[in-house]
Amino acid sequence: MRIVLIIISIIGLMLTIVPAFMVFFGSVTLETNKHLMLAGMLCWFVTAPFWMNKEQEEVV
Amino acid sequence: MQPSTKKSLVGKLEAVNEFEREPIPQNKLKGWKSFLGMYAGEHTAGTEFVIGPLFVTHGVTAFDLMVGLLAGNLLAVLSWAFLCAPIAVKTRLTLYFKLEKICGSRLATIYNLVNALMFCFLAGSMIAVSATAVGIPFDMAMPALNDVLPTSVGWVITVLVVGAITTLVAMFGYDQISRFANIASPWMILVFIAAAIAVLPELGVHSISDFWAVANDRIWTGEPLPGQIRFTIWHIMFFAWFANMAMHIGMADMSILRYAKKWQYGFCSAAGMYVGHYIAWVASGILYALFLFESNNSMTFAPGPVAYRAAGIAGAICVVIAGWTTANPTIYRAGLAVQSVMSHWKTWRVTLIVGAITTIAACFPGLVMQLLDFVALYGLILMPLGAVIFVDTWILPKLGMVSDYAEKRGISFNWAAAISWVVTLGICFLINRWFGLDVYFLGLPGWFIAVLLYLVFSKVYQKKTWEQESRVSANL
Numbered sequence: 001m002r003i004v005l006i007i008i009s010i011i012g013l014m015l016t017i018v019p020a021f022m023v024f025f026g027s028v029t030l031e032t033n034k035h036l037m038l039a040g041m042l043c044w045f046v047t048a049p050f051w052m053n054k055e056q057e058e059v060v
Numbered sequence: 061m062q063p064s065t066k067k068s069l070v071g072k073l074e075a076v077n078e079f080e081r082e083p084i085p086q087n088k089l090k091g092w093k094s095f096l097g098m099y100a101g102e103h104t105a106g107t108e109f110v111i112g113p114l115f116v117t118h119g120v121t122a123f124d125l126m127v128g129l130l131a132g133n134l135l136a137v138l139s140w141a142f143l144c145a146p147i148a149v150k151t152r153l154t155l156y157f158k159l160e161k162i163c164g165s166r167l168a169t170i171y172n173l174v175n176a177l178m179f180c181f182l183a184g185s186m187i188a189v190s191a192t193a194v195g196i197p198f199d200m201a202m203p204a205l206n207d208v209l210p211t212s213v214g215w216v217i218t219v220l221v222v223g224a225i226t227t228l229v230a231m232f233g234y235d236q237i238s239r240f241a242n243i244a245s246p247w248m249i250l251v252f253i254a255a256a257i258a259v260l261p262e263l264g265v266h267s268i269s270d271f272w273a274v275a276n277d278r279i280w281t282g283e284p285l286p287g288q289i290r291f292t293i294w295h296i297m298f299f300a301w302f303a304n305m306a307m308h309i310g311m312a313d314m315s316i317l318r319y320a321k322k323w324q325y326g327f328c329s330a331a332g333m334y335v336g337h338y339i340a341w342v343a344s345g346i347l348y349a350l351f352l353f354e355s356n357n358s359m360t361f362a363p364g365p366v367a368y369r370a371a372g373i374a375g376a377i378c379v380v381i382a383g384w385t386t387a388n389p390t391i392y393r394a395g396l397a398v399q400s401v402m403s404h405w406k407t408w409r410v411t412l413i414v415g416a417i418t419t420i421a422a423c424f425p426g427l428v429m430q431l432l433d434f435v436a437l438y439g440l441i442l443m444p445l446g447a448v449i450f451v452d453t454w455i456l457p458k459l460g461m462v463s464d465y466a467e468k469r470g471i472s473f474n475w476a477a478a479i480s481w482v483v484t485l486g487i488c489f490l491i492n493r494w495f496g497l498d499v500y501f502l503g504l505p506g507w508f509i510a511v512l513l514y515l516v517f518s519k520v521y522q523k524k525t526w527e528q529e530s531r532v533s534a535n536l
Contacts (some may be wrong), residue, residue, distance in 0.1 A: 013250055016374070020254035024261060033258050034372025037251070041374045044247045052243050 008047040015040030083152035083318075090319045094242075095328035098316065098389075101241025103304075103332030104248050104340050106189035106383030109363030110431050111303070112344030115291060116352070117205070118432075119284030122275040124293035129341065132300025133333035137326075139301070139308035140317075143446075145326025147453050148317035155314040156397055159445060162452045164466035166473040171445055171481075172397040178306070178438045179394035180414060183387040184421030187226055188428050190383030191218040193364030193376040202362035205285075208426030219422045226384055227415025230391040231408040241385045248385070249335050251378040255370040256343035259350045279349040285357065295500055299432065300337055302503045305439025309507060310446035315396055316389075361429060391415050436499045443503055444484040447510035448477045455515065461522055476517035484510040 019036040022028045028036075115125060151158055156175075160168040192202060200214040210216050229240065265274045276282075284290045307313040308329070317326060344363070351366045352358070367375035395411035402410060421427060427434065452463050466474045487509050488502040 013246060016247060016250045017254045020258040023258040024265075026261070026266075030258055030262075030370075031372075033254075034374070037254060037371050037374035041247065041251075041377060045243070048243050048247075049239075 002051055005047040005051050008043050009051070012040045012043030012045075012047065015043060088319065091321065092325050092328055095317070095320060095325045096331045097242035097245060099329050099332035100249070100335050101245035101385045102389055103336030103386075104245055104252065104382060105336065105386030106186040106363070106379065107386060107431060107435075108252070108336055108340035109189055109344050109367065109379055109382065110185070110361075110428055111435075112341040112346075113348030113361070113363070113366070114432050115296065115341065116280060116345045116348050117285045117288050118291040118295070119282055119288065120280050120291040120296060121282040122272065122280040124291070125280050125296055125342070125345070128293040128296025129300050129338050132297040133330075133337050135297075135301040136304060136308060136333050136337070137330045139305075140313065140329040141324070141326035143450060144308045144311055144313050145317045145320065145323040147311065147449060148314040148326075149320055149323040150453065151314070152318045153314065154318065154396055155311050155449070156399075158311075158314065158449060161464040161467040162448060163445070163474040163477045164472040167466075167478050169401045171442075172401050175306075175312070175442055176394040176397040176414060177417075178442065179390050179397065180418040181421050181427060181434065182438060183226075183390035183394065183418045184223075184424075185427045185431055185434070186383040186387040186390070187219060187223045187419060187422035188425060189363050190222045190226075190380045190387070191215065191364075191422070192362040193367065193379035193383075194218050194222055196364055196368055196376055202360050202365060203425035203428070204359040205361045205429050206287075206359060207429065208424060210423045211425060215425075216423050220419055222380070222383070223415065223419025223422055226387045227391060227412060227419065229384070230388045230395065230415060231411045240388065244381050244385055248378055248382055249340065251367075251371055251374055252340045252343040255367060255375050255378075256346040259347060259370045263346070263350055263353065278353060279346055295498070298500045298504070299436065300333075302439050302500065303337065303435050305436075305503050306442040306446075309503070310439060310442040311449050312393060312442065312446075314449075315393060387418070391418055394418070433499060436503075440488060440499065440502050440506060441485065443506055444481040444510035445477065447484075447507050448480060448514050451511055451514045451518070455511075456518060459515075459519075461518055465518070465522060474521070476514060476521035479517050480510055480513040483513055 015036050019028055019033040023030055023033045120128075147158075153161075156168065156172055159171055163171065195202070195214065195218045198214060198218070200218060201212045203211050203215070260271070260274075263274055263278050265271050282290075302309075317323075320326070344366075347366050347370050351369065364376055364379045367379045369375075371378065391411060391414055394414040395407055398414055399405060399407050399410045452465075456463050462468055465476075466472065484506055488506045491497050491505060492499065492502060
């Protein structure tokens, strides 16, 4: 379960940054980029709290 | 709210123990990742959406910005690593408790109140930045560069709501803030980068080779907006170095770095400097340049709509969260400052009061518009007592003088520290007036002046009080 959450989180970050480069190279529009960034944000904030802080506690 | 729920909430708040008046125990020390997340989160903040654009308004050139930030941020990291962190790890005390030992409770009280007030204003500016994003769906009238007073009822209501939520989070202490910052920071910095890259084609950058020419012609043009002074590479370098002067040279981050296992964790500040104070300042400058380009140099200054224009809802939410992740620890620090004055009060109660003052301050947009000057002034005002702590920890024992003088002599007001503080600021003021040296540069001569003055005054003061005590003992 944890690995699934981490993968979704990484997808969230990829959706945040990768489409911006695609806008730069003319592959997608700025509007599409905004929608993908929103999807990325949801993926990140829904999943990251369940593994990130636990990892921090283990480190500490 | 049910009584049991209320009781458990209060119980949880009462259980928050931040070791305000004792060294951090070994089992509470934190690993380097905790500091990396904290610094990256704290310095990728709401203010970054203001500072980057303000550099554009001050007409800095692209070369001056890039090189000035590189050098200034390096100096800031070194200041954290070699000045603040070693003392934090050696003493494991908050700045405020350490000051009480050196300066006495009365002088520490004055310092703490000044400090808390500064933190309130700083956190207030970040709440205001968040409010510009929260107000977007309500079509709220945004403030302009020359606004000082609240501009509308909608603005005030939005600020009050954002301030209340920020305060609530801060009331739960460092752990909650750290967790929130850790989660948000990787996403936030990617939003900064993504938003800037996505709008580059609209500024005329269609390949990497176009960037430098467009950067000079349309972003950092070297031409300040009307009413703004022109910034040089020196302004940028010193601003980057001293933007957090209160935290590193001023030692406020002793309160955070006292949790570090090793002093070398001070280098974790590089995450905040090069991600937040380099990439984010550059990125937000690009976004603002697009706004100026499209609005024909409009005087409206609102980071929320600027981010929304480039990154949609994610951009606006990033502005809100970026404001929170800095406002939260700043309110927490202010709470610690006041708590050391009112030690019988629980931290959460003090944080509540501090949060209320902060929220009221946030209603005034002038705080945001004059942020560069305020940040520089705030560091300068608090810096001299950071120099006092430095001298007290490393130099006085080597010269045969007494460290933690107030505690050891049982005095409540260390005149040597007080005079050093006031005279340093007085001399800095005169340098500013007579030689026209901008506030951004005063921290450098100011630190050496403070060190020298505290050494001289301590020599005189410790000898004098020692002789007085000896006479009293002899008479007894």
